[in-house]
Amino acid sequence: MTHERTIIDTISGIVSAKGIAMAGIDGLGGAGKSTVSESICAGLEKAGVHTVLLHIDDFIHTRAIRYDSSRPDWECYYDLQWRYDYFRECVAKLRKGGETEIELYDKDNDTYYTQKYTTDSRTAVIVEGIFLQRNELEGIFDYMIYIDIPEDVRLQRVLMRDTYIGNENEIRAKYENRYFPAERRYFSRYRPDMSADICIGEK
16 A cells, blocks of 8 residues: 555654554545555564454444434534544543453444453554544544545445445445545535545545
8 A cells, every 4th residue: 555654664763762653544534444454464473563454334323323314424424423422531531551341332232331441551443434534423533544536436446345235226326325425514614625634545
């Protein structure tokens, strides 16, 4: 991946200076955040940095909260999807070091389960997910990467990936009604490609 060495070296430097570093890998749906984050974590581990990988989609509300039939679908996604306050609490605990028990979303059962994470004096916490540069998450990250991929390319990716939604028409409808309008709102408001510390991807 282009810029991977720069990213790994930069995060390693922050770890050396601060002990526990928080890095975000931001990008819209289908940008390739999971693939990039796993590669970055592997590189950091090889460099002797303990890594904790978190997915912002593990910090979402149950369906009863994030789907409100009285509001447009995209507004529900933008305003009701994530447990930002709880996520901030978890980050504060991770920054202190030691063992932290975190409640994660179980999408199969629409409930939560707990998982333990350990951070020590040389740890990089990597968070991958959408909308990481929103005001709700301000001040959390020491370093931010944004993956900039055109919408038409991302759509082709999710049509192949998100078959759990249904057939191609159902996937398109879900993205046009729920995801893409919220993504466009986020991009126009925050310009994450410009505010990130480094922007990678393709035009």
